[in-house]
Amino acid sequence: MTERQSSVLLEEETTAGSYFVSNYPPYRYWGPDHVPAVHEALARPPAPGTPLGLYHHIPFCRKRCHFCYFKVYTDKVASDVETYLDATIAELELYARQTFIGGRKPLFIYFGGGTPSFISTRQLTRLVEGMKRVLPWDEAEEVAFECEPGTLTEGKLTAIKELGMTRISLGIENFNDEILQLNGRAHLSKEIDRAYSFARSIGFPQINIDLIAGMMGETEENWRDCVRRVIEMAPECVTVYQMEVPYNTTIFKEMKVFGQTVAPVANWKTKRAWVRYAFAELERAGYTVTSAYTAVKDPARTKFVYRDALWRGADMVGLGVASFSHVGGTHFQNEHDWGPYLDCVNRGELPVFRALTPTHDERFIREFVLQMKLGRVEREYFARKFGADPVERFAEPLGKLRDEGFSEIGPGHIVLNRDGLLQVDRLLHEFFLPEHRE
Ligand SMILES: C[S@@+](CC[C@H](N)C(=O)[O-])C[C@H]1O[C@@H](n2cnc3c(N)ncnc32)[C@H](O)[C@@H]1O
Ligand code: SF4
Secondary structure, three states: OOHHHHHHHHHHOOEOEOOOOOOOOOHHHOEHHHHHHHHHHHOOOOOOOOOEEEEEEEOEOOOOOOOOOOOOEOOOOHHHHHHHHHHHHHHHHHHHOOHHHOOOOOOEEEEEEOOHHHOOHHHHHHHHHHHHHHOOOOOOOEEEEEEOHHHOOHHHHHHHHHOOOOEEEEEEEOOOHHHHHHOOOOOOHHHHHHHHHHHHHOOOOEEEEEEEEOOOOOOHHHHHHHHHHHHHHOOOEEEEEEOOEOOOOHHHHHHHHOOOOEOOOOOHHHHHHHHHHHHHHHHHOOOEEOOOOEEEOOOOOOOOHHHHHHOOOOEEEEEOOOOEEEEOOEEEEEOOOHHHHHHHHHOOOOOEEEEEOOOHHHHHHHHHHHHHOOOEEEHHHHHHHHOOOHHHHOHHHHHHHHHOOOEEEOOOEEEEOHHHHHOHHHHHHHHOOHHHOO
């Protein structure tokens, strides 16, 4: 085998690291020296027409999944949870006094994790009431809440609905008990069925199901079965991720011990084939593919305000340990450890750890790459907002995409075909500035 053949082969194998593009410029360019810009951004009134959102990070889980790279704790007791939730309300109070709010009410709220559904009904009620006292969200178009199926009871789901959540997202990932266990999930398939029927029986307005293509132990036959089961359940929205093995996961730690470079999960070609199959089956069942990861039953009714607002440059305040925010053109992240986060809030200071204010061109790139994940980008939107046609600004990488057969450029839009969409995260790095590409 030639060197090139072996490197192509390696590219197709899943090696450690993360391709998923969730923001730009990459986090490693954010730093504590830019934190003063956060305070300046908070002291300015908002740019007219900029929506405001809230993200609340609940970093608790019953177990740490072997593939997970999120900031989570599995050892906290009820009193820790309550101390933490109170600190997040105190943090919101610090923001509510700042000029950047400018009389706005949040357009969207997102409870993410970790596992928001880990907390008890009593804790959740106290949290929501506390947050609303500080910043009413009676005009919010969407209140989203992530759940791990094994943490849901009928009582908790009823409370989640009565507290005003409009969208729940269930981390189902797979329906096979052996695969769930092998990957360190805390739930089994019978908990999936129970949680889903509770949610349906109380008439939850929007249910999303997360699946992961390419978990350890996955097979073609089992994957087909997972897709069939999801279609039978008929949720409003299905999100399909391709398994990644970032460096801070248990899987990677094991790989290091055994000196392995290839992760024990499906290779990229197989994962793309599995997502392609899932999307094709979902389309056959009447769903519409609305991004590289999602298919929705009725695109006219089922919106995802959090994603769309964020990818169009909305302001978002992130509360809690390690949370990300974006305010008045500055990105920032909170202290990512429990102690420093709580100490900071208890001193009455914003727990901001690192920040970055992107240039005009970097903001252009950020919105462009994020919206490319929708598979269709509107040229006029960018021309109006950033003063340049993206076809001219990104002539080189777009030419490459077109030559590779992944995209088409029309008079109004840039469109990615299914092949392009299935590997969009890998392709987007070409749009980054050269210094951010590695
Ligand atoms: C915060 S979790 C969702 C809520 C809850 N913690 C749970 O897991 O049920 C967000 C989602 O990210 C996805 N995810 C996590 N780690 C991943 C990885 N290494 N590769 C691909 N997707 C991953 C999973 O689909 C998971 O449901
Ligand atoms: S995938 Fe979800 S449940 Fe598993 S450790 Fe990560 S946040 Fe927790």
